[in-house]
Amino acid sequence: MTTALDPHAEGGVPGVFDPGAAAGRATEAILRDTLHGTHRGVVVDSPPGAGKSTLVVRAALELAAAGRPLMIVAQTNAQVDDLVLRLAEKDADLPVGRLHSSDSDPYDKALDGLPNVRKSTKAADLAGLDIVVSTAAKWAHVKGVEPWRHAIVDEAYQMRSDALLAVAGLFERALFVGDPGQLDPFSIVGSEQWAGLSYDPSASAVTTLLAHNPELPQHRLPVSWRLPASAAPLVSDAFYPYTPFRSGTGHGDRRLAFTVPSDGSGPDRVIDEAAEAGWGLLELPARHTPRTDPEAVRAVAQVVRRLLDRGGAAVSERSEEPVPLTAGRIAVGTAHRDQAASVRTALAGLGVTDVVVDTANRLQGREYDVTVVLHPLSGRPDATAFHLETGRLCVLASRHRHACIVVCREGVSQLLDDHPSTEPVQLGVTVKFPDGWEANHAVLARLSEHRVAWRP
Amino acid sequence: MSLITTLARLEAVSSGRARPVATVRHRHLSERPLVFVPLTTAGEAGAPLGALVGTDRHAPRLLVVPQPRDRDLRFAFLAELADIVLPYVDAYTDTVEAAERTETDPETGKRVKVVVDLCADAPQLIVPSRAGVDFVRLLGRSMRFRRTAEQDPDTPHPAPPRVPLLGRWLTHFGERARMPGSSLLLAVTDLLARHWATGQSSVEDQHLGSLLAWIDPPGDEPGDVAAHRAELARDADGQLLCPPAGPATDPAFDNKLLAPAIEAYDRARSALAAAEDGLEADDRFGALTAAEQRVRDLVESRTRPTWDAVWHGLDLLRALPEGAHVPDRWTRDRWSFTAHRDRITAGEPPQPRVDDAVTAANKLAAREREQARLDAQEALDDPLVMAGRRLAGEAFAGEVTDVVMAYSEGRRPSPRPLVTVRTEDLPHLGERAKVYRSLGGKPQAAEFVGHAGRDGIGTGDPDGDGNVLVVLRVLDKMGRGKEPEPGSVPEKGDRVCFTLFEHDQRGGAKLPDPEETPWTHGGPPGDPEAVPLPDPLTEEDVL
Numbered sequence: 001m002t003t004a005l006d007p008h009a010e011g012g013v014p015g016v017f018d019p020g021a022a023a024g025r026a027t028e029a030i031l032r033d034t035l036h037g038t039h040r041g042v043v044v045d046s047p048p049g050a051g052k053s054t055l056v057v058r059a060a061l062e063l064a065a066a067g068r069p070l071m072i073v074a075q076t077n078a079q080v081d082d083l084v085l086r087l088a089e090k091d092a093d094l095p096v097g098r099l100h101s102s103d104s105d106p107y108d109k110a111l112d113g114l115p116n117v118r119k120s121t122k123a124a125d126l127a128g129l130d131i132v133v134s135t136a137a138k139w140a141h142v143k144g145v146e147p148w149r150h151a152i153v154d155e156a157y158q159m160r161s162d163a164l165l166a167v168a169g170l171f172e173r174a175l176f177v178g179d180p181g182q183l184d185p186f187s188i189v190g191s192e193q194w195a196g197l198s199y200d201p202s203a204s205a206v207t208t209l210l211a212h213n214p215e216l217p218q219h220r221l222p223v224s225w226r227l228p229a230s231a232a233p234l235v236s237d238a239f240y241p242y243t244p245f246r247s248g249t250g251h252g253d254r255r256l257a258f259t260v261p262s263d264g265s266g267p268d269r270v271i272d273e274a275a276e277a278g279w280g281l282l283e284l285p286a287r288h289t290p291r292t293d294p295e296a297v298r299a300v301a302q303v304v305r306r307l308l309d310r311g312g313a314a315v316s317e318r319s320e321e322p323v324p325l326t327a328g329r330i331a332v333g334t335a336h337r338d339q340a341a342s343v344r345t346a347l348a349g350l351g352v353t354d355v356v357v358d359t360a361n362r363l364q365g366r367e368y369d370v371t372v373v374l375h376p377l378s379g380r381p382d383a384t385a386f387h388l389e390t391g392r393l394c395v396l397a398s399r400h401r402h403a404c405i406v407v408c409r410e411g412v413s414q415l416l417d418d419h420p421s422t423e424p425v426q427l428g429v430t431v432k433f434p435d436g437w438e439a440n441h442a443v444l445a446r447l448s449e450h451r452v453a454w455r456p
Numbered sequence: 457m458s459l460i461t462t463l464a465r466l467e468a469v470s471s472g473r474a475r476p477v478a479t480v481r482h483r484h485l486s487e488r489p490l491v492f493v494p495l496t497t498a499g500e501a502g503a504p505l506g507a508l509v510g511t512d513r514h515a516p517r518l519l520v521v522p523q524p525r526d527r528d529l530r531f532a533f534l535a536e537l538a539d540i541v542l543p544y545v546d547a548y549t550d551t552v553e554a555a556e557r558t559e560t561d562p563e564t565g566k567r568v569k570v571v572v573d574l575c576a577d578a579p580q581l582i583v584p585s586r587a588g589v590d591f592v593r594l595l596g597r598s599m600r601f602r603r604t605a606e607q608d609p610d611t612p613h614p615a616p617p618r619v620p621l622l623g624r625w626l627t628h629f630g631e632r633a634r635m636p637g638s639s640l641l642l643a644v645t646d647l648l649a650r651h652w653a654t655g656q657s658s659v660e661d662q663h664l665g666s667l668l669a670w671i672d673p674p675g676d677e678p679g680d681v682a683a684h685r686a687e688l689a690r691d692a693d694g695q696l697l698c699p700p701a702g703p704a705t706d707p708a709f710d711n712k713l714l715a716p717a718i719e720a721y722d723r724a725r726s727a728l729a730a731a732e733d734g735l736e737a738d739d740r741f742g743a744l745t746a747a748e749q750r751v752r753d754l755v756e757s758r759t760r761p762t763w764d765a766v767w768h769g770l771d772l773l774r775a776l777p778e779g780a781h782v783p784d785r786w787t788r789d790r791w792s793f794t795a796h797r798d799r800i801t802a803g804e805p806p807q808p809r810v811d812d813a814v815t816a817a818n819k820l821a822a823r824e825r826e827q828a829r830l831d832a833q834e835a836l837d838d839p840l841v842m843a844g845r846r847l848a849g850e851a852f853a854g855e856v857t858d859v860v861m862a863y864s865e866g867r868r869p870s871p872r873p874l875v876t877v878r879t880e881d882l883p884h885l886g887e888r889a890k891v892y893r894s895l896g897g898k899p900q901a902a903e904f905v906g907h908a909g910r911d912g913i914g915t916g917d918p919d920g921d922g923n924v925l926v927v928l929r930v931l932d933k934m935g936r937g938k939e940p941e942p943g944s945v946p947e948k949g950d951r952v953c954f955t956l957f958e959h960d961q962r963g964g965a966k967l968p969d970p971e972e973t974p975w976t977h978g979g980p981p982g983d984p985e986a987v988p989l990p991d992p993l994t995e996e997d998v999l
Binding site: 040041137140141161162164165166168187188189190194198199201202208209211212213290337340341345426427428429 | 978
């Protein structure tokens with residue numbers, strides 16, 4: 001991914017889209033505004049797999065190199081640890097602080113092996129370090145320190161406005177990086193009372209920031225390095241209609257092949273379809289089911305089992321040799337936690353224990369070669385706002401480098417037609433486009449071209 | 457909707473009776489609640505038509521606005537309402553007990569304990585439905601910024617004394633009602649729907665009449681039939697037999713009965729104003745009184761059935777024993793009541809129209825904490841609610857089959873016993889997941905180690921009978937010594953119930969003061985260049 005951000009990649013053949021050059025120009029502009037701009041904030045919109053983390057690491061290193069210590073705000077401990085590891089990987093001599101909570105096991109043990117990473121529960125212990133990284137929740141408890149001149153806020157679209165309110169006093173200016181297409185932050189209680197207020201505490205941090213500071217420069221990363229050429233146009237059209245992006249690789253740059261031939265079953269046929277086309281829809285007969293639809297759950301588990309059994313190998317721009325498709329390169333995505341738990345149980349029953357199974361919320365920011373998705377609307381009698389949320393489908397449909405297999409009951413497009421969005425319109429709230437209804441239809445229309453009907 | 461609620465609703469459909477979804481009452485019910493059954497005028501937001509209000513179920517006070525668009529009559533209604541509500545509220549402000557509260561000492565900045573007054577009990581307002589809660593909020597908003605002649609002699613339409621104060625109290629009740637688990641202002645439909653599942657949709661459950669018909673149908677009638685009748689049956693004149701609980705009224709009532717009565721009242725009033733001598737005026741005054749009485753009778757005929765239904769609902773709820781954590785939550789309501797009493801006594805201005813950024817964030821954080829605490833407490837108080845959580849994989853109960861003593865590593869080894877629990881439940885336990893059980897009212901934490909099989913750690917169902925063996929490492933509440941305190945570790949044969957959710961909530965980080973609102977949120981409130989409100993105050997805003 002670093003080659004993509006190489007500023008020397010300018011040029012290329014005139015008239016032909018050069019993803020490396022386009023991404024390089026965007027990155028240069030972002031760094032220019034961050035290091036030399038006059039605004040207090042810079043906002044960067046990054047579609048899935050566009051090199052957001054790489055950008056964060058690079059901006060942090062350049063700020064530090066310019067003698068401007070900074071704080072980094074991420075949303076989860078896993079994201080924080082990941083950033084610290086990436087920073088250390090780039091510059092092992094850089095003094096980095098990891099501010100952590102006082103819970104047991106507060107950070108990744110891998111950090112203990114890094115000599116220049118200092119870890120503490122108190123911000124004062126980390127004073128003077130070039131870069132201090134922590135979660136928004138932990139930063140919120142830091143009081144009475146000299147404000148940092150600079151901050152980077154990662155996953156800013158997933159951060160809630162009230163979380164930014166708690167930490168914004170700690171820095172003078174900041175770079176906000178995030179993906180506007182992913183899941184919006186949520187609250188477990190109603191917040192209609194504040195809907196439309198510029199500082200609605202349940203809105204995303206970027207919404208509030210831009211409502212109060214509309215003059216801030218906004219940048220966009222134009223190239224997804226993760227999504228294959230088969231997926232980028234669909235994800236871009238369905239979820240980012242006004243801010244399109246391209247894939248960094250072309251058709252034919254990535255290939256997925258299996259040594260064991262298909263046995264003709266539904267799972268095998270959909271695997272072959274997805275290997276060929278990048279998308280596969282395994283469609284079960286229409287039926288209203290509980291959330292943890294046993295048939296659909298079993299189908300998901302069988303697809304995963306067959307993916308592993310058939311000796312898959314992935315060819316991509318990353319290496320000359322085909323890379324075996326191992327359990328670590330496959331993930332299963334669901335809408336609900338109980339669905340994830342059922343899939344885990346079903347997989348354990350088939351002897352698979354090391355494939356990641358998680359909800360859309362937790363899969364955000366992660367990347368795999370192949371993903372198997374239980375469609376959020378599969379088997380449902382109704383389409384609620386939760387299940388229609390664009391971000392949920394966007395996350396599930398944009399985690400893969402090679403192929404995405406969706407398992408779903410028949411009848412979802414009928415369900416969508418029966419349940420148009422009926423959310424009340426609130427004064428002052430910007431209506432988001434596309435709405436979940438339209439995005440779902442767009443994805444379904446594409447998936448139906450790669451449908452494998454199967455009666456288990 | 458959780459699986460267990462779905463099941464209860466299905467059972468309700470097949471049996472024709474509502475099914476209990478709680479075995480205890482999860483909200484506080486006052487000994488002497490103030491029941492308020494308001495009606496509003498169609499087509500004009502915040503224009504009350506009338507209300508039944510009072511603490512005595514046999515003697516409600518009827519308040520009526522015979523011409524709802526007349527501001528003077530509306531003020532008269534509000535003044536009457538204030539004369540009932542405020543003495544009721546005041547009765548609770550004076551009886552106090554001493555309580556401790558942690559405050560930040562302004563000089564040293566340290567957290568210190570101070571002894572303050574806490575009202576020994578608090579008032580409780582009961583309305584029929586959720587729309588009634590919104591109406592209380594709306595009334596509060598329409599009154600609290602009004603000025604009385606005493607406050608401002610130049611105000612063009614002075615409000616009667618005490619009306620602004622009533623507005624502040626109703627606003628407080630309305631705002632507190634948004635706090636999960638609070639009981640200062642309750643809607644009977646919400647209360648009943650929390651404790652019973654019916655065979656109708658949750659939207660239909662908002663209809664107090666049909667909800668009660670499912671829970672306690674008259675005679676042997678099936679609940680669905682009774683509910684259908686409560687919702688739709690009309691008399692020969694086309695009027696609903698069971699008037700809606702309001703505040704909105706049935707259009708057939710508005711058009712056929714109310715509108716002619718109000719018109720008659722208007723005519724009588726014009727006639728009185730046009731009277732040319734005393735004798736004529738006397739006559740016409742009699743006609744006006746009769747016209748007013750006609751409107752009063754109509755309002756009473758639509759509120760009285762609801763009034764009785766509210767008390768019927770309260771009777772059903774009182775039959776349930778109170779949940780163990782309910783007094784604890786009511787104490788929080790008392791703190792809230794006491795705090796508002798203190799703000800009024802201190803002469804602070806009324807609650808602002810919209811919250812500033814910091815207040816809004818603080819409220820949201822507090823409500824999220826309370827929601828999580830409420831969910832945990834309801835499960836701990838009520839085996840039926842816990843059963844729902846167990847079915848959802850968020851808790852598990854079972855028998856302890858083995859306890860092996862183990863110790864933590866380190867200089868001073870502490871007890872970390874391994875407890876094996878045999879359960880029929882299927883908890884969603886992740887690697888090293890934390891689980892909690894209630895030990896003398898305090899949460900004891902344990903850590904998921906693995907599933908036990910015959911050969912030690914296995915897939916968890918060694919006998920293939922659907923029972924799973926869960927191995928846990930107990931982490932705390934065992935005292936300071938090397939040996940755990942007696943009773944602090946489950947013993948073989950004990951029935952235990954562990955939850956995957958925490959029992960209590962940690963307070964969040966302190967937010968900046970409103971005067972220190974950062975630039976990302978528009979700076980301190982009151983900035984003239986602030987982002988305009990989405991719904992700005994205009995001259996036409998009369999609420």
